[in-house]
Amino acid sequence: MPKLGMEPIRRRELINAAIEAIHECGSLDVTVSQIAKRAGVSSALAHHYFGGKDQLIIATMRHLLTELGIGVRDGLRRAEGPRDRVSAIVRANFAPEQFQPATISAWLTFYVKAQSSPQAQRLLRIYAHRLHSNLAEALHRLVPSAQAQRVAEGTAALIDGLWIRYALKEGPAEAASAIALVENYLDNQLGTRADA
Amino acid sequence: MPKLGMEPIRRRELINAAIEAIHECGSLDVTVSQIAKRAGVSSALAHHYFGGKDQLIIATMRHLLTELGIGVRDGLRRAEGPRDRVSAIVRANFAPEQFQPATISAWLTFYVKAQSSPQAQRLLRIYAHRLHSNLAEALHRLVPSAQAQRVAEGTAALIDGLWIRYALKEGPAEAASAIALVENYLDNQLGTRADA
Amino acid sequence: MPKLGMEPIRRRELINAAIEAIHECGSLDVTVSQIAKRAGVSSALAHHYFGGKDQLIIATMRHLLTELGIGVRDGLRRAEGPRDRVSAIVRANFAPEQFQPATISAWLTFYVKAQSSPQAQRLLRIYAHRLHSNLAEALHRLVPSAQAQRVAEGTAALIDGLWIRYALKEGPAEAASAIALVENYLDNQLGTRADA
Amino acid sequence: MPKLGMEPIRRRELINAAIEAIHECGSLDVTVSQIAKRAGVSSALAHHYFGGKDQLIIATMRHLLTELGIGVRDGLRRAEGPRDRVSAIVRANFAPEQFQPATISAWLTFYVKAQSSPQAQRLLRIYAHRLHSNLAEALHRLVPSAQAQRVAEGTAALIDGLWIRYALKEGPAEAASAIALVENYLDNQLGTRADA
DNA sequence: AATGAATGAGTTTTCATTCAT
């Protein structure tokens, strides 16, 4: 029962299936067939729509990156004042949609992928750069330039570090404590809470 | 002309070759043949000594973990006072032997491996736990228990985050600035340098 | 907006596209999709009109065979006397419409196809037989029967040999020199030019 | 029961199997598995020794080319006088080892292969060039230069044409009549037999 | 008349692994 306009639907289904399959398998060694089966289609269709495994993986990465970007943008839109903007960025990075086992697994595998795929590397660098510049932009309004840079770097490293560490843990990732840790770092660095 | 007592030598050569090969390939998708060729032996020999690819990988991980453990222990031995012990741990994690491209790549791939291999996961948890307890032990002597826990977690996350971020960068990893960032965090959290 | 009476047009377009595609790819490994795209239609339509790839290929062969047959017939119609009839046949085989890269490629692949497809083999035998009988018929009026047979065979082999050899050459096929070679053979065999 | 020094043996077996398989299938669409099975080994071994299907095919071509080259050389060595040298070349091209169904099929498919593979094309051009120069060299001692060139071309075309036509026929290829046809051409062209 | 959607079957290729020597 073929219908028209299935392409975007199938692409989306395959990307979602890829994220789940990567998580279940724990690496990019998932086969296209596994992903396709999970999406309820043949592996040939996955190739048809994406051109190959690699491009499906890259598309998945891009999807996750976009989702995160949207989350950050939305958070920033609602934020009031520079300090809150920083918090919004942090919150977006640990938002429930992002900070869940399957997504964490996927991100981790992408870091490895980036070591051999220039395209994946570019995407990951865009993420890293965007995170840094978003943070730095807000921090510049709060503290001197040099400090802003340093705090931006520290915050970014802390976020990535917490992500990676959660990839190792079992059970649901607790966003609250991760956020608290970063906020604590920020308060201290920015002198917001002198008594922390 | 086979010689006696080659086993430990071969094992070591193969492990080193594995680290290099993993780095060059950027993932655990290296073939046993590639590793063996780099070590100057046949792939059959790699199997002979390790039993299989998986066990060679695990052995490589264990090797890296041991090296890091030795570095930390040596650092701690030379450290004077709790604050310096914390610094020693940080320094050991960014020591030149550890903080170089090939090793960084390898660690990253191990994080992924841990998602599907219970054995690898156990090893990585040992690392995480050891890092945390080493830090916590020293911090307990400096600040109240709850804060010590939190700072230990933050420091560990920061270290891991910096590692992972360096995996993305090109050019030689600069340990100095990474260390400075962590030390700054510690100073701030511990009130060592009120003016930082 | 489908139109009526498209069938013969589409069939022709697809056959032409097949010839070009076969030439470009250099073998029958062209995909139906490639051929269809070149004809500006979907691959499904190619199946609709021909029933399958094989039948499209056979139809293409038949088309080429027919074209050649028409060329020969036209040449024979205009020829005056048996010797000129032989020349007309030779000329038709090296006529510009036939003796061009794409067509040469196609014929060559058909020879291979004939080794596995009885249908293709039949077509090619028809060609071979027709060429031989056309030549023999005219030659019989010029020389004794046995010699006529032999010269017909030689001429046919020479024509085919020159075709196949031109398939290997680069640059435009020069019909003139090919024709000259065959004519020289004929003159010698028939004693037309005693001094050649 | 693995033995040492199997490589050359296996290579030879695989090449022979390739020739047979190509003949049976009638084209280069044989699968590596079919070839390997015929050689009594796994398809993986074929890849191991040749690197891939393409290289196996090229190696097979080269083998056939070499065989033919040896045949011609041996024939030339035994020949007495230029006219006999020409005959030796012709005879070698229709020698029983060469002029048999499987070999004829293989050559034909190689002609097609040459249209898409530069490497195959190069090999085939070497063959064509060698045939021409061998013929021309001998003919130059018999007739004027221009005529020698033309006769060399005609002879080569005749040989190729007879080959290709035999590929279409069923039943055993009759070398004798093919040779007779070429010799008749030569006698006529060279004026050897004034009464032909 | 024409096509987008979808797939089954098949092909090349890769690789960890085994084994006789």
Added chain:
DNA sequence: GATGAATGAAAACTCATTCAT
């Protein structure tokens, strides 16, 4: 102690073909 020989199993990818619209 060490390796060349060999393979089974699996993966990515391709393509002719079908079908509902």
